Amino acid sequence: AQSVTQLGSHVSVSEGALVLLRCNYSSSVPPYLFWYVQYPNQGLQLLLKYTSAATLVKGINGFEAEFKKSETSFHLTKPSAHMSDAAEYFCAVSGGPGGSQGNLIFGKGTKLSVKP
Amino acid sequence: NAGVTQTPKFRVLKTGQSMTLLCAQDMNHEYMYWYRQDPGMGLRLIHYSVGEGTTAKGEVPDGYNVSRLKKQNFLLGLESAAPSQTSVYFCASGNSDRGENEKLFFGSGTQLSVL
Numbered sequence: 001a002q003s004v005t006q007l008g009s010h011v012s013v014s015e016g017a018l019v020l021l022r023c024n025y026s027s028s029v030p031p032y033l034f035w036y037v038q039y040p041n042q043g044l045q046l047l048l049k050y051t052s053a054a055t056l057v058k059g060i061n062g063f064e065a066e067f068k069k070s071e072t073s074f075h076l077t078k079p080s081a082h083m084s085d086a087a088e089y090f091c092a093v094s095g096g097p098g099g100s101q102g103n104l105i106f107g108k109g110t111k112l113s114v115k116p
Numbered sequence: 117n118a119g120v121t122q123t124p125k126f127r128v129l130k131t132g133q134s135m136t137l138l139c140a141q142d143m144n145h146e147y148m149y150w151y152r153q154d155p156g157m158g159l160r161l162i163h164y165s166v167g168e169g170t171t172a173k174g175e176v177p178d179g180y181n182v183s184r185l186k187k188q189n190f191l192l193g194l195e196s197a198a199p200s201q202t203s204v205y206f207c208a209s210g211n212s213d214r215g216e217n218e219k220l221f222f223g224s225g226t227q228l229s230v231l
Contacts, residue, residue, distance in 0.1 A: 090159065
């Protein structure tokens with residue numbers, strides 16, 4: 001069964017510093033992987049997704065993620081953090097309950113704080 | 117284009133009361149989902165629908181019922197609310213059953229407290 005583990009429930013960085021949010025997955029089939037962001041009191045928005053076309057995926061707001069099959073990882077990075085990046089980030093893998101590929105299994109989330 | 121709209125945004129119930137959460141999407145999506153979000157638990161799928169008139173159980177379906185009588189609407193019902201159902205509920209809709217093309221569009225959530 002598919003599963004997602006996000007390492008670190010809270011990450012704090014200084015403005016301008018590198019952002020690294022870790023995600024490891026478990027999947028019995030080639031996975032489709034996603035990063036979603038949730039700003040306070042809002043629903044989730046798609047940041048980027050991996051669908052096997054390229055291992056380095058670029059998303060919105062300067063974020064990117066690299067799919068590493070050998071490490072079963074899909075870590076999210078941004079070279080320089082901005083105050084507006086403060087939010088909760090969720091990694092997700094497709095293939096959830098019921099077998100529908102559209103059902104996503106979410107990690108528990110990582111809250112990113114950005115210090116001035 | 118409103119996207120995914122959830123009503124109500126907030127609700128307080130007493131144990132044993134019933135209520136229905138409404139989700140409406142205007143993107144002609146086939147797939148709709150109800151998730152609950154609890155601190156430190158991420159999002160967990162309650163029920164989902166792959167088309168008008170169809171519903172299926174997700175990871176945590178107990179205590180909830182759903183209906184999809186119209187393609188654009190997906191209703192989540194609580195027949196007898198319990199404190200364990202205190203949570204933030206998110207509705208989402210999607211445009212494909214294939215993960216490659218999947219993108220979920222989320223509503224802004226309903227905060228439900230059961231006393």
